[in-house]
Amino acid sequence: MIIVHVMGGLGNQLYQYAMYEKLKSMGKAVKLDTHAYTTQNENDKEWRKLELEWLEGLSYEVCSEDERTAFLDNSMSMPNRIRRKLFGRKNHTVSEEKMYMPEIYEMDDVYLYGYWACEKYYEDMIPVLQSKIRFPKSDDIRNQQCMEQMQRTESVSIHIRRTDYLSVADGARYMGICTDAYYDAAIEYMRSHLHNPQFYIFSDDIAYVREHYRGEDMHIVDWNIGENSMYDMQLMSMCKHNICANSTFSIWGARLNQNHDKLMIRPLRHDNYETVPAEQMQEYWKQWILMDSNGRLV
Numbered sequence: 345m346i347i348v349h350v351m352g353g354l355g356n357q358l359y360q361y362a363m364y365e366k367l368k369s370m371g372k373a374v375k376l377d378t379h380a381y382t383t384q385n386e387n388d389k390e391w392r393k394l395e396l397e398w399l400e401g402l403s404y405e406v407c408s409e410d411e412r413t414a415f416l417d418n419s420m421s422m423p424n425r426i427r428r429k430l431f432g433r434k435n436h437t438v439s440e441e442k443m444y445m446p447e448i449y450e451m452d453d454v455y456l457y458g459y460w461a462c463e464k465y466y467e468d469m470i471p472v473l474q475s476k477i478r479f480p481k482s483d484d485i486r487n488q489q490c491m492e493q494m495q496r497t498e499s500v501s502i503h504i505r506r507t508d509y510l511s512v513a514d515g516a517r518y519m520g521i522c523t524d525a526y527y528d529a530a531i532e533y534m535r536s537h538l539h540n541p542q543f544y545i546f547s548d549d550i551a552y553v554r555e556h557y558r559g560e561d562m563h564i565v566d567w568n569i570g571e572n573s574m575y576d577m578q579l580m581s582m583c584k585h586n587i588c589a590n591s592t593f594s595i596w597g598a599r600l601n602q603n604h605d606k607l608m609i610r611p612l613r614h615d616n617y618e619t620v621p622a623e624q625m626q627e628y629w630k631q632w633i634l635m636d637s638n639g640r641l642v
Contacts, residue, residue, distance in 0.1 A: 355592025375407040501583040506549040529639025549601030
């Protein structure tokens, strides 16, 4: 059996779910470990909620505590403590060490710990994932009205993520990726390739986008907050084209977009620690338009 650790917010959880589906499609016995969302141990506990549960009809198996313990070998029971003393600790964890690790497909009886965010893992699974990942109906009429508008126009989503990426904790890792030059070039690309595009802007900093993105073709979506924020991902997916931040949230919004002629732009780098060459990125993200922080196409 293979166990996939679940962590992070909705975008990351969807990647781990996608890995679950990928391994299942290969005939593997696989389960998800959602322990981080239910444990009372503050050292292990996720501060986010298990947002996979909010999606409609999503089906997956969750490992038991005994199965989890067997793989991680961290039980404090007396038999396990004695066995570790005599024979040493056994840990079946395989951690994500690079963007794409196809060797995991050949493994069994392992605990996968990582985000598994590379498009290449799932390029053959996109239609399946689009059919399985469904949002419950929103109670807010504005979402339905917005989707109808998006279908009538050459709609383009723009995701601008700022607040946590400006913090001391995340700034060193994420800042400098999605610059003004990146967004300006991405918007110009859409304008030069589409007839009268209409831009729908999603952000965690509404005051900032109100100041910087003005015009009759700019539409700010500002009403989905808290647990309803998942509907922003749904609205992104209903746009015909997508400009993404270095955020798994908007990457999934674009991936769930079922427009066959869609243009998807994403930043070349997700964070400042990535070292994958541009040519390799093109191989890993074949259906995407890659653009660097200076607004140059890769």
